[in-house]
Amino acid sequence: MGDIFDVSGKVAVITGGGGVLCSEMSKALAARGAKVAVLDLNEKAAQAVADAIVAENGTAMALAVNVLDRASLETARDEVLKAFGTVDILINGAGGNKPEATASGSMSFFDIPPEAIQWVFNLNIIGTILPTQVFGKVMADKGEGVIINMSSMAAFRPLTRTVAYSAAKAGVSNFTQWMAVHFAQNYSPNIRVNALAPGFFLTNQNEYLLIDKATGQRTERGQKIIDHTPVGRYGVPSDLIGTLLWLVSDASKFVNGVVVPVDGAFSAYSGV
Ligand code: NAD
Numbered sequence: 001m002g003d004i005f006d007v008s009g010k011v012a013v014i015t016g017g018g019g020v021l022c023s024e025m026s027k028a029l030a031a032r033g034a035k036v037a038v039l040d041l042n043e044k045a046a047q048a049v050a051d052a053i054v055a056e057n058g059t060a061m062a063l064a065v066n067v068l069d070r071a072s073l074e075t076a077r078d079e080v081l082k083a084f085g086t087v088d089i090l091i092n093g094a095g096g097n098k099p100e101a102t103a104s105g106s107m108s109f110f111d112i113p114p115e116a117i118q119w120v121f122n123l124n125i126i127g128t129i130l131p132t133q134v135f136g137k138v139m140a141d142k143g144e145g146v147i148i149n150m151s152s153m154a155a156f157r158p159l160t161r162t163v164a165y166s167a168a169k170a171g172v173s174n175f176t177q178w179m180a181v182h183f184a185q186n187y188s189p190n191i192r193v194n195a196l197a198p199g200f201f202l203t204n205q206n207e208y209l210l211i212d213k214a215t216g217q218r219t220e221r222g223q224k225i226i227d228h229t230p231v232g233r234y235g236v237p238s239d240l241i242g243t244l245l246w247l248v249s250d251a252s253k254f255v256n257g258v259v260v261p262v263d264g265a266f267s268a269y270s271g272v
Pocket of ligand 1: 123153
C-alpha cells in the first residue's frame with residue numbers, strides 16, 4: 001500500500017489563499033509536492049504566500065481573483081490550466097464576517113443594514129458556489145477531483161451576535177452536502193466535496209470580538225469560548241493540516257458530503 005495521504009503532483013487551487021488559515025494550507029500542500037495556485041482579492045498577500053512556497057523549492061503561482069466575479073475566476077482558471085495543466089483540488093477558503101453585520105451593544109439586530117447582511121451572504125455562499133462552478137467544471141469534465149469548503153462552528157449551532165455569518169456558514173455546510181450528491185450522481189463518484197468546520201482560531205476577522213483592544217486581555221466572549229473548548233485553547237492554523245490532508249487525499253476516498261469539526265471538542269461539549 002502506497003502513501004494514502006500522497007498529494008504530490010496534484011494541482012491545488014486555494015481561494016483566500018493569502019489569508020491566515022489558507023496560507024498555512026497552501027504551504028502545507030506545497031511542502032508535500034502539490035502545485036499550488038494561491039487566489040486572493042489581496043494580490044500582495046497571495047504573492048507573499050506563493051513567494052514563500054517558491055523560496056522553499058515548492059511550486060506556486062499567485063493570482064488576483066475576486067470570488068464574486070465569474071470573469072475573474074474564469075481568467076484564473078485559464079491561467080492555472082496553462083501553467084499546471086489541470087485542477088485536482090479546490091479549497092474554497094475566501095470567506096468571513098464584518099462588524100457591521102454583527103449584533104452588538106452599539107448595533108441592535110433590528111438596525112443591521114441589509115447591505116451588510118448581503119455582503120456576508122455573498123462572500124461566504126456565492127463566494128463558495130461560483131468557484132465551484134468554474135473550477136468544478138474542470139473536475140466534472142475529467143471525472144475526478146476534491147473540493148474542500150470552509151464552514152464553521154457557527155453552522156452547527158448559531159453563535160450569539162454573528163447573525164449573518166452563522167446563517168451563511170450553515171448555507172456553506174448545506175451546499176457541501178448538495179454538491180457532493182450532485183457530482184456523484186451526475187458526473188463521477190470520484191469527485192468529492194467535504195468541508196472543514198474550524199472551531200475558534202484567533203485571526204484578523206474575529207480578533208475584535210475576542211481580544212479587548214485597550215487591555216490586550218480576552219473579552220468576556222473570548223473567555224467564554226475558552227471555557228467551552230474542552231481542549232482549553234484557541235486553534236492555531238497548523239491544527240487544520242492533518243484533517244485537510246486526509247480530506248484531499250485518497251485516505252478519505254469513501255468520505256463525501258461531510259462537515260468535519262476541528263474544534264478542540266467545542267461542538268461536543270454541552271457546557272455541563
Ligand atoms: P482571513 O481573513 O485571514 O482570510 C480570508 C482571505 O480571503 C483574505 O486573504 C481575503 O483577502 C480573501 N478574500 C476576501 N474576500 C475575497 C474575495 N471576494 N475574493 C477573493 N478573496 C477574498 O480569514 P481566515 O480566518 O483565514 O478564514 C478562512 C476561512 O475560514 C473563511 O472562510 C472563514 O470564514 C473560515 N473560518 C475561520 C475561522 C476562524 O476562527 N478564523 C473559524 C471558522 C471558519
